[in-house]
Amino acid sequence: MAADVVVCANPQCKVAETGKCLEGLEVSQCPQFGKTPTASLAAEVSQSAIPVNSGEKLASLTAEDVLRAGPGKVIAIIGPIEAGKTTLIASTYDLFQKGAINKIQFCGSRTMIALEKACHNSRAASLRERAHMARTKLGTFGYYHMHVSQGLDHTKTHFLLADRAGEEYLTAASSPSLLRDFPEVQRADVVTVLLDGERLLTQDTRHNARAALMQVIQALFESLPRMGKQRLAIVLTKYDEILRAGQAGELAKRDFEAAVASIRKSFGGRFAGIESFIVAASPAHDVLAFGYGMPELLEYWIEDFRAGHAELNYQPELLRAMDRILVE
Amino acid sequence: MNAPSNIKISVCGLPQSGKTTYLAALWHVLLSREVETSLKFSNLGRGDYTHLSLLAERWRAGVRQKRTLVSTDKVVTINVSNVASKQVALTFPDMSGEAFDHMWEARECFTSAADHLKARGATVLFIHADTIQSPQWVLDVVSLSRKLGVEVDATHPVSWSASLAPTQVKLVDMLQMLNSPPLAADGGKLAIVFSAWDKVAEERLSPSAFLATRLPLLDQYLRHGNHGYEFSIWGVSAQGGDYKGEDEMAPTGLEKLLALDQPSSRISVFGGEAETHDITEPIAWLVN
Numbered sequence: 001m002a003a004d005v006v007v008c009a010n011p012q013c014k015v016a017e018t019g020k021c022l023e024g025l026e027v028s029q030c031p032q033f034g035k036t037p038t039a040s041l042a043a044e045v046s047q048s049a050i051p052v053n054s055g056e057k058l059a060s061l062t063a064e065d066v067l068r069a070g071p072g073k074v075i076a077i078i079g080p081i082e083a084g085k086t087t088l089i090a091s092t093y094d095l096f097q098k099g100a101i102n103k104i105q106f107c108g109s110r111t112m113i114a115l116e117k118a119c120h121n122s123r124a125a126s127l128r129e130r131a132h133m134a135r136t137k138l139g140t141f142g143y144y145h146m147h148v149s150q151g152l153d154h155t156k157t158h159f160l161l162a163d164r165a166g167e168e169y170l171t172a173a174s175s176p177s178l179l180r181d182f183p184e185v186q187r188a189d190v191v192t193v194l195l196d197g198e199r200l201l202t203q204d205t206r207h208n209a210r211a212a213l214m215q216v217i218q219a220l221f222e223s224l225p226r227m228g229k230q231r232l233a234i235v236l237t238k239y240d241e242i243l244r245a246g247q248a249g250e251l252a253k254r255d256f257e258a259a260v261a262s263i264r265k266s267f268g269g270r271f272a273g274i275e276s277f278i279v280a281a282s283p284a285h286d287v288l289a290f291g292y293g294m295p296e297l298l299e300y301w302i303e304d305f306r307a308g309h310a311e312l313n314y315q316p317e318l319l320r321a322m323d324r325i326l327v328e
Numbered sequence: 329m330n331a332p333s334n335i336k337i338s339v340c341g342l343p344q345s346g347k348t349t350y351l352a353a354l355w356h357v358l359l360s361r362e363v364e365t366s367l368k369f370s371n372l373g374r375g376d377y378t379h380l381s382l383l384a385e386r387w388r389a390g391v392r393q394k395r396t397l398v399s400t401d402k403v404v405t406i407n408v409s410n411v412a413s414k415q416v417a418l419t420f421p422d423m424s425g426e427a428f429d430h431m432w433e434a435r436e437c438f439t440s441a442a443d444h445l446k447a448r449g450a451t452v453l454f455i456h457a458d459t460i461q462s463p464q465w466v467l468d469v470v471s472l473s474r475k476l477g478v479e480v481d482a483t484h485p486v487s488w489s490a491s492l493a494p495t496q497v498k499l500v501d502m503l504q505m506l507n508s509p510p511l512a513a514d515g516g517k518l519a520i521v522f523s524a525w526d527k528v529a530e531e532r533l534s535p536s537a538f539l540a541t542r543l544p545l546l547d548q549y550l551r552h553g554n555h556g557y558e559f560s561i562w563g564v565s566a567q568g569g570d571y572k573g574e575d576e577m578a579p580t581g582l583e584k585l586l587a588l589d590q591p592s593s594r595i596s597v598f599g600g601e602a603e604t605h606d607i608t609e610p611i612a613w614l615v616n
Contacts, residue, residue, distance in 0.1 A: 012434070020491065023397050024343045024426045047398065049436040052505050097463045097494065099544040106545055107553040112501045113435070113490065120488040124464035129482030131466045149552040156554065286471040 009035035012047070055113030057142025060183050063160050066110065066145060072158035074143075075301050076184040078216055079194030080209075081166035084237040084281055086136055088192070089144050089161045090118040091281035092298055095291045096146075102295045104302060107147040107156060114144055122282040122290075131282045138165045143184070150302055157302060162188075173216045179223040190231045190301050191220060191271075195259065197238035200252035201245050210259050217263050221270050231273040233300055234260050239292060240283035253278075275300050332370070332407060332415035335615050336447050340506070341454030342498060343425030346523025346566060348393040350454065351404065351422060352383035353566040353595055353607050358408065359384070362592035363605040366612035370407040370415055379422065380404050388591050390582050392571045396424040398438065408608075416615050431505055432498050433490040445511045450614040452519045455499065457563065458527035460542050463494040496543040507555050518557040519610040520550075525563035525598060535563040535598055560599070562610045568594030 008015050009032040013022035027033045058066065066072060077085045093115045096106035109115060122131035143160040150157070162184030172178035179185050193216055199209035213234075224230055236242075236256045242249040260276040268274060277300070279293030339347045355377075358369040379402045386393055396402075402422045409415050421444040431437050437445070473480045486492070503518075505511055522528070522535055533541060539561055540547045550559055570579040585594050595605045599613075 012430075014434075018489065018491065022426060022430065023424070024395055024429070025397075048439040049430075049434075050439060050442055050510055051436050052431055052511065053508060054435050055501065094463065094465070096548065097496070097545050100548060105552040106548040108500065108504055108549055108555075110504075112497060112504075116490070116493050116497060117488050119463075120492070121485075122466055123492075124466055124469040125486065125492040126466065126488075127482060127484060127486045128466050129470055129480050147553070154552060156552075282465075283467055286467055290465055290467055 007034065007036055008032050009037050011037050012049070053110060055111060057111055057114045057140075057163060058145055058160070059142060063143045063145075066158050066160065070156060070158055072160060073189045073301060074160045074162065074184055074187045075190050075192060076162050076182070076188035077192045077194065078169050078185070078220075079166060079237075080170060080196060080199075080212055082135060083166065083194040083196040083199075085166065085194060086118050086134075086163055087122075087237070087281040088194075088235070088279070088294070088297070089163065090115065090122065091291045091294050092161075093144075093146065094119050094122070094282075095294060095298075101298055103150065104295075104298060105149045105154075107149050109144075109146045111143070111145045114142070115146075118144070130284050136163050136165045138167055140165065141168075141184075148302065159301070160184075169216070170212075173212065173219050176219040176222040179219050180225075185220070185223070186225055188230055190233055191224070192233040192235055192297075192301075193217060193220075194235050194237050195256060197236050197242045197252060197256075200236075200255050201241060201248045206252075206255065210255055213259055214262070217267055221267050224270070228270070228272055230271055231275070231300075232263075232267075232271040233297060234263060234274065234276045235297065236276070236278045238280060238284075239278050240280040240285045240288045243287050244285055332417045334417045334419060335449045336419045336444070337611065337614060338445050338448035338451045338506075339420050339423060339454065340428060340451060340502065341425055342428055342456075342495070342502075344395070344459070345425055345454040345456045346521070346564075347425065347454045348383060348396050348422060349387065349566045350452075350521065350523065350564065350607070351380065351420060352387035352393060354611070355380040355406070356384040356387055357592045357595065357605075357607050358406065360590075360592060362590040363595075365606045365608045367408040367410055367416075367608035367615070370409050373407055375405050375407075377404070380406075387567070387571075390567075390571045390578070390586050392573050396422055398424045398426050398430070403444070410612060410616055412616075418611065418615070428502055429491075429498075432493070432501055437505070437511060442511055445506060446513055448513050448516070450517045450519070451506065451557070452521055452610060452614070453499070453503070454521050454523050455495070455543070456524055457522040457538065457542075458524045459495075461495045462542065463497075494545075496545040499543070499546050500549045503549065503555060503557075507557075516557065517614045518559040519614050520559060520561040521610055522561070522563045523566060525596065526565035526567075526569060528563075529565075535561040538563065560610070560613055563598035564607065564610070565594075565596040566607060568596065 010022055015021050021027055021030050023030055079085050095101050120126050141164045143162055146159045148157055195213050199205040242252045264274055277293055277297045280288045281294055341347050404420050406418045423441055427438050427441045470480050568585050569581040572578050592605055595607050597604050597606055597609050599609050
């Protein structure tokens with residue numbers, strides 16, 4: 001037998017899904033609760049409404065509008081599956097919930113719903129025992145937006161933090177031409193590449209993790225269009241796991257330092273700057289505070305306000321070549 | 329006599345943030361003339377004051393206001409004169425907090441509310457000082473629970489819902505929506521009113537310091553965002569203490585409040601340097 005369906009005469013009321021009366025009443029007190037939403041009754045009790053900003057991640061064209069509105073930075077965050085890409089973004093936003101981050105102030109965001117969703121599983125309201133970040137699904141690429149202010153003159157910057165599924169970067173690392181199709185990588189002011197600290201802790205994943213990092217940097221080296229204009233951040237994530245791992249953790253730190261040194265040596269001239277960071281954006285263990293290492297990374301992301309206004313709707317070379325043929 | 333200038337004031341806030349209680353107390357204070365106020369009552373004119381009279385009646389009797397329903401938004405107009413004796417007609421839509429909740433959760437604004445908001449010349453944002461939902465993190469809560477030897481029950485994780493967002497997130501987004509199409513109006517002044525100020529008075533913070541301490545995201549947004557608002561902050565206790573619901577026993581302290589000779593003296597307003605009973609202060613700042 002089908003369960004009783006909870007209904008309300010007001011089609012705008014989502015009490016069936018959320019248990020919350022649109023009028024904020026106890027359902028027993030709501031005159032519309034329990035009534036079937038017929039057309040005539042619905043017309044009587046519901047109100048017309050107009051849409052407001054969705055608050056979701058921005059598509060590339062909307063992100064371009066944001067960059068046109070004022071100085072902006074595009075941050076591409078590249079890393080394998082579950083390395084903590086979305087966690088970096090969510091943690092930055094959540095640190096602003098507590099106040100300014102090293103004198104960088106939050107000025108607003110057009111993607112507050114998306115940011116709230118990203119933060120949920122590290123918030124107590126999720127009723128979890130351990131912070132957890134949902135994986136970015138394939139085909140859901142978009143930009144998180146934060147507007148921030150910094151310095152005595154309160155210089156404002158629009159931050160666009162790209163969020164793409166790890167699988168897509170994994171594929172692109174093996175085929176640099178694919179990276180040329182990623183607008184956020186081509187336009188990025190700072191390309192941020194992650195090394196999953198947890199994967200450095202076990203012998204069967206350690207060497208592959210380092211090799212994957214080097215392969216991504218190599219792919220970037222071959223695909224970035226703006227020679228010497230983009231900066232690189234190499235980030236060791238999940239540092240709380242490394243701290244708890246004793247000798248394996250020490251080895252992991254040495255591996256990271258060696259990888260950074262190798263990248264500097266091989267690719268130093270290719271980037272406007274290379275910096276390394278160690279973070280525990282949303283620690284699973286209380287050996288480190290929430291957002292450990294993030295203020296330093298945020299400062300690196302934000303420094304140098306001379307960002308240009310390059311287009312985000314980057315056209316892959318193949319398309320441009322075809323355009324040229326058509327024009328000719 | 330010159331016609332009064334008409335100023336449309338949008339009274340915004342999440343559900344149960346004290347919007348209607350404020351209007352009730354404002355109406356009583358203006359009409360009773362019991363205490364010195366920045367704005368003075370001018371005249372009734374041809375308005376219909378049934379709604380305001382009912383609100384003020386409950387307020388005087390120490391009975392909590394009924395929830396304002398989305399479907400029964402009322403618009404009230406109050407004729408006052410300001411400190412320069414200029415006649416001003418203040419128009420307030422008594423909007424339901426659920427209409428603002430709906431904007432955050434459903435990402436749409438009821439047309440009736442949108443019409444009021446687009447036409448506003450000034451804005452009052454109400455925040456209940458004692459029901460602020462601050463963000464908390466799994467790491468902190470689990471760590472504290474373990475230190476206290478309390479078992480953490482994580483057997484039923486909760487999926488994301490917009491309603492779970494911290495108060496400051498909802499308020500920042502509300503102000504952003506009010507500043508963006510299709511609801512954008514010409515900047516103007518924004519009065520931030522912390523209601524139920526008596527509940528947090530023990531913290532001995534100024535309203536401005538309270539904002540920075542308890543709602544740091546909103547504080548950053550107001551001080552640094554490109555919103556165009558000129559803003560000021562007040563702490564207001566419009567009741568002086570707890571009122572009772574219908575058919576409820578009177579809470580402690582209500583008898584003392586009701587015994588005051590002048591109901592207006594139940595009110596406390598903290599804005600500038602001194603505490604006053606002048607509940608018109610935030611509105612006077614908006615219109616002066």
